[in-house]
Amino acid sequence: MISQTFKEAVTAVWSMVVGLKVTGKNFLLPQITVHYPRQVVTNLDTYRGHIELVAKDENPFAARCIMCGQCENNCPSGCITIESVTREIPVETPKEPAPGEEAKPAPKPKKVKELTQFLLDYNLCSLCGLCVQHCPVDSLRFSRDVYLAGYSRGEFEFELLEMLKKRGKK
């Protein structure tokens, strides 16, 4: 009985020494943390950030979006708002869209729907990816913007079309 007790005590003390050995060994191993401002993570190829519009192959300033509303309707959080105008264009010259611009009713009724605004309220987004999945023309994709930070909610209300144009200029 007593020898058993002492044996247990010795095992117990030994287990503590083993614990110290483990932490001691780890003490000597190199650090594994990423020191954020100096180092950044690199595995962002598949990161799903906020969505962004994909430009047409031929025009980096225009989105592929056909304004079908799939993303807007399927968004569980209701964070996407698409605004578009229907314009009639007599000649096929791609024109910069201007909000509120209302073309005069032309005799030749070739109507073209044009995206004026693609609003994303990123505050509400739950990053499910349903919009990207169901976009029929692959006009949406995820950004790789992992270090996104701001001081107010307003900074996360994105106008994706504007962002697309900014990207196009670069």
Next chain:
Amino acid sequence: MPDMNALLAGIPAELTRLILALVALMVFIGLNGLALVWVERKVAGHVQRRPGPYEVGPFGLIQPIVDAVKLVAKQLATPAGADKFLYWLAPLLSFLPIFLLFIPIPFSKNLVGLDTNLGILLILAFAGLNVLALCLAGWGQNNKWGLLGAGRAVAQSVAYEIPLLLAVLAVSFQTGSLSLTEITAKQGAWPWQWNIVVQPLAFFLYFICAVAETNRAPFDLPEAESELTAGFHTEYSGMGFGLFFLAEYANMIVVCSVATVLFLGGWQGPIEPGWWWFLIKMYALLVVIIWFRWTYPRVRFDQLLNLNWKWLLPLSMVNLLATAFAVKLFA
């Protein structure tokens, strides 16, 4: 200024020395407390494969000072319903006796505040005040967790003081003195001349009890944050908390200093004896205590007391008896 000189001459040299020692000790405790905070965080960091503090100053050395400034600058908030007097008395009572604990410790051959032949007794006596501080803190803050923490602190400290005392007593038996200077002097420079070789069990017991006395993990039950949120200092913020914090580190330094003197030959060391040996040994022990904290889970309260009454106390008794016999037989 002849008047002044006369006045100074009237002061006994012993008192001057004591006051000087107290001032020096204040600086020593302050600096070592800060250094220890840094060491603790660095050790914790590296054990967990993180860098620890590294932003403020080289290797984060300025970090503890910045933290101290932050703590000092904070508002002193008293919780509603607290006993204001006791509430603020507690951190002071926890911190102030610490200075007295260092006075009889010989840091070097002549570097000792007051060489009294009852040095170890003085330390043990004043170390007991810390319990009172924790008790008052727990009671005064009108917080249920605090009260539980205080209860634990008292039971724990009272229990662990006994084997601690007995372990120390064994060394005193062996050297025949209670004076720390003398105990140091009786040990040699090399490790095999230290008391730890003669009294390994006493050292083991002393060290466990010391960890428990200073409420360090795995015996940090009075503050056990996963059970009692923060235990006895739940409501303390700012420098009230800061003083408890500093007192904990200062207490660690005290117990490690005493261990150094009693078991590890104090300031004696190979090649060139001096205070640096003392500091090296002391810090080695401190690092071990810190290492404990970042390795072990916390024991349960009844297990803590069981360990004390069923293991440490009998063992220290046996050790003491054996020492007494050995001293009687061989000395």
Next chain:
Amino acid sequence: MSHCAATELTGDTYTRRFDKGPTGDTLIVNMGPQHPSTHGVLRVIIELDGEYILRAEPVLGYVHRMHEKMGEVKSFTQYLPNMGRVDYLHAMAWNWAYVGAVEKLGGVEVPERAEYLRVIATELGRISSHLVWWGAYLLDLGAFTPIMYAFDDREIILDLLQIITGSRLTYCYFRFGGVIADVTPAFVSGLTEFLARFKSRLPMYKDLVTDNAILRKRCEEIGVIDVDMARRYGATGPVLRGSGVAYDTRRAEPYGIYDRFDFEIPVFPEGDAMARYMVRMREMEESVKIIEQALAQMPGGEHLSAKAPKPAWKPGVGEAYFAVEGARGKIGVYVVSDGTKNPYRVKLRAPSYCNLSLFPELAQGVILADAVSIMGSLDLVIPEIDR
């Protein structure tokens, strides 16, 4: 009378309802909603006699989001992202439970490859969930370092899952009729590397923690649950398997392709916190085994069925109950459809909800520190409890 007046002033209705009047020298404390060991906003009202617990009553609802109502106002597809947020530690299992229920309801076929992908993702999630539990449990017991080591490993899992799901915590990976993305070569090589590394990490965990005398003292014979108690409260998962019942939904109600894998159901008969601990540690090894087999067997093909339902899909009238084995136990989703595009009713059976419900009985008469240990050993995820 004066006592009642005093309690009327202090505490809220829960405390007042809990406080049954003068009971002598006892202390009523609120453990939580903000308490280090309740892992989130769980509140437990405790009546203490010294450090002994006389009564305990959990107060829930601090992170209640009414997921079940959200299910009724959203379409079947739109409800998917909610599933990543019920239990954020094993989001994959909830994904599967809901998707599985709806697939059962609508008779949706899942491609072979997608089944394998589901298994891999879910088992990775199980490992990562157990790792977090392991670290957090030791945090409860006062050891700070294990959680860092656990997170070191979990980080790799999150990196891997990020490759296939794009997110790191609240996955929305499953779709009706498959999964959203296929694995990449980087994922496969990373996974193989991780499995090898993880197998070498487990002995370290054992040395550091499992064998530690203090941990054993804190876990052994603490919070013993017997089979009858598990039955009365509906405890499942490691809590049940720690009581000696080899009940695992993967085997009891085989779903997906789990019947193709060779794995053990770890069972420990002691019923105490240590048994639950050991079950989870062993389950991680078993999950590794399952992932290895799944990787080896995975066929080619599509990851999302070409006939996968469109967003406005209506599964038709009916009901379905689908259960999967989550890291915490049996996750059940009961879906009723009245033929519209929104579910008529979605009931989420959260395993930690049932596991926590036995806590009041378990905590009676134990010391406060043990209550913390018991609560930790139940592996609670508060958002799952509150839903």
Next chain:
Amino acid sequence: MSAIFDDFPVPGKQVPGDFAKTGQSLSIFLAPAGIVAAARYMKDRQYFIEDVTGLDLAEGFCALYHFAHFEKPGRVTLRVLASRENPAIPSITGVYQGAEWHERETRDFFGIIFEGNPNDGPLLLADEDVAPPLLKDDAKRAVLQKAWPYEAMGVNPVPAAKPAPAAAKPATPATEVTK
């Protein structure tokens, strides 16, 4: 797998289900008054409680009790119907203590009163008087037969069999309970 309980102690209709299709191998429709005896029967057969939940249907409130077994496969569902006017069902907490929370939750969500539940406080919802959130609009309520391919719960022998046309609101079970 969908064996019927031969010695089921309370009158009720047992409908075997297709486990592969609905996840329910047996549904037992019974009157609220019989639920405690039924639960005790399940307990004696060593079934464990999975959950208790509710449904707001045109006929009234349906409470569902899901049971499963540690050794046997399948899931047994007890279904009782309470009227909207007096939504009272006896509590089974005396048999399955774990049902306490499920019942409280169901009361929070639907307003079904489980008589005999030891704790009458809300569980998940705030302590205010909020309308039960899972109640449906009158227009949206599903009719039992339409929603389920089973016979209506009106087959319950206890409430004097109303073969439940859609509008029928079986008030009888409620009166049964209050007795």
